[in-house]
Amino acid sequence: MKLTSFFSVAAASVLLALPVGARAQDASITVASTTSTEQSGLFGHLLPIFKRASGIDVKVVALGTGQALDVGRRGDADVVFVHDQAAEEKFVAEGFGVRRIPVMYNDFVLIGPSDDPAKSAGKDIVAGLKAVYNAKSAFVSRGDKSGTHAAELRYWKQTALDPATEKASWYRETGSGMGPALNTAAAMNGYILADRGTWLSFKNRQNLKIVVEGDTKLFNQYGVMLVNPAKHAHVKRDAGQKFIDWLVSAEGQAAIASYKIGGEQLFFPNATK
Amino acid sequence: MRSTAPVQNNSALVELVRVRYRVGDTEILRGVSLQINPGERVALLGANGAGKTTLLRLINGLISSNEGTLASPPVALQAMLFQKPPLLRRNVLDNVAFALKSRGMAETEAEQLSMQTLSRCGLTGLSQRYARALSGGEQQKLALARAWVTRPTLLLADEATASLAPAAVHEVERLMLDMCEQGSTLIFATHNRGQAKRLATRIVFMSAGRVIEDRTADDFFANPASQEAIDYINVERV
């Protein structure tokens, strides 16, 4: 019957089309990381170097720090590489991560309209945010529990002002990644806290520029953790550890330092072994 | 109730005893009793709504009666022609062979037999054509070939030529007669009095769900007994 042959052809094409999912398990690991490392292009720069050195394929899932840690908690990644020290320490304390290892830092910058209506420009992030608050200028918050969002809330805490809880009308929580939030800020011509890497590689700046930078408070530390194989037996401990070891090795640290956009270095290696 | 048990009267092929059929509150058949013997060619005549189509569908087993008994050959030994032939979206040969293959006949044998039947119906040259692209007459001849190829004991036809051009009507009629010569018994519903005269050995005249007259064709047209039949013949004449 022709129908049967139709179905067998269909089934055969399905099998052909099915991409090999489970092959070459050992030669690849999954890393849950943040949009800032992925979208700034850092991984695009690092991973080919690591692959040449180790033969290991690294698959990066880029999420907010909170989500990335959650992926690690569920055992859906082998390594977590994020930037929210408090949350990372909690992750390790709960037994989900083996050990937190600092790798590098970049810094946050306060972005705002080029005419800076709130007069927030300077080297002090706390003063800058206060100025935005007093001027009731539009401010875009990630609002997604990412590392950047956590940092932003930390700085607001230091101003002793709390527009998020006040639900101030000029304070907009977008609940989105760094890029989409920057797009929103550009469209609203508002202020936003961003990591320098994403800002440097961001193309749709329109009228925005950096208004506050260089404050030591703005340093943004990245840490890396192996997901605990004692919690999730399938974690690729060896390959994952190799990646971590490489990141903090002289070779890995040099690779991080060599990544530049427009001549500007984005990430500063500071691994302490 | 339908029964496939052998008909009591040894000679009858189809037998209905006080058959009633209702749809909701409307009574379509109001107690029809009828015996049809092998080799007969029976025309069902009557106005629209007399119950001709319902009677054919009951005999073919497409519907079941509410009351009375009905005995007819197993469905596999019957074939039915419809006014609009339901053709499959395949070529002519496959449409005919389908009837055989669905009964488990091997493909080559089915196609061989189908080609023979197509040739009898004058459709050999069209065997590879897409069935639904044929003319109305060709489509009905194809439906007839599909019926014929299964060598049915009983051929039912419901207004099978009603929407055909006169030339096609005659071709289809000739093929129906050929089938009867090969041993099929024919029961057909028609509004075409000429067709009834040309094909039928017997007329069953129906009105409002009852059989009013049941006689030979010559007798019926020469001496209609009931007022309904007289009216029907007169209307047709005008």
Place this chain on the structure above:
Amino acid sequence: MIADAFLQALALVSSFDPAVMSIVWLSLKVSGAAALIGALIALPLAAWVVQTRSLLREPMIVLLNASLGLPPVIVGLVVYLLLSRTGPMGALGWLFTPAGMIFAQVILVTPIIAALARQVLEDAQQEYQDLFASLALSRWQSLQTLLFETRFSLLVLLLAGFGRAIAEVGAVMMVGGNIAGHTRVMTTAIALETSKGELALALALGLILIFIVLVINIAAHYARQVLRRRYA
């Protein structure tokens, strides 16, 4: 911006940029597989609904029609939780793989194909039920014949399913993770480039996506006509 995007799309296509090509190819594979598997599930389901007298018939119809409106992100979230290592299907290791993306998209396209196929099969059933009864076909034979008789229309349904799959972003993003070179497809690449502010590049990828969908539909349209002509 739009003209810029057109030029960029042309440049990407004409240079056969390997990264773009692998993204396009993965999109076609994932969505094509999802549409085929979806059809293999949906067609028997639709056929069952058309011929059954079961009490489950009406609930199934409502369920199918309601699931036409399933939001891809919800499907993505549920599939994510299912496929997660701590979820019930975690042992498969399908999260962040193309297999997982296909799984999510099958859930999205099956209702569309089934709901449309039900309509097509029901119309054909109306047309053929007397014939099938008078040919004394079994229920299974009738179903097979119905599916075969409607094959041209069902091909279009396959395209409808494929169309929903390839245009979908929410589920593949969550389940696939948009991993460069592994699970990045057209739509997630577009979302990524948009979030990087590379609006022209995003638009260029979008143009390629639209172009591919168009080409596939044109090809299917003519394939269907040729198939028909063979019989006419």
